Amino acid sequence: MWLAIGSELETAMESLINVFYTHSGKEGDKYKLRKKELKELLLAELSGLLDTQKDADAVDKVMKELDENGDGEGDFQKYMVLVAVLTVACNNFWENS
Known part of the structure; x- marks a missing residue:
């Protein structure tokens, strides 16, 4: 555990951190x-989102x-950028539905 969790946002932050370090x-x-x-x-974590993705090379493109820098790795900051971009995309989808 990361923090003594109180709010919904703190719980979400803890989950994001735990997911990264689990993998x-x-x-x-x-x-x-x-x-x-x-x-x-x-x-494991975004299978529903990936199921709607028709691009078989989506993971390669994300990576x-x-x-x-071409080292074949992504750090926590890059992971958080990915999560933010996906969250914005999902929000835009739901706003326009």
Whole structure:
């Protein structure tokens, strides 16, 4: 556990942190997600969103976007950018529905 949780937002923050560290470090650095770890995270945590994605190479594209320096890894900050972008996209979808 990260904090003594009180609010809904604090719970969400704790969940985001826990999800990252649950999947990172299985292959190397525990502070980074490798491509396989990212794929496992996306399949485990965002399977509903991925089911609607028709692009078979979506995970590769996401990893390429996260991996600006070409080291094959994404750190926590890159993961949070991904979560933010996906959250905005989902919000836009629901606003326009």
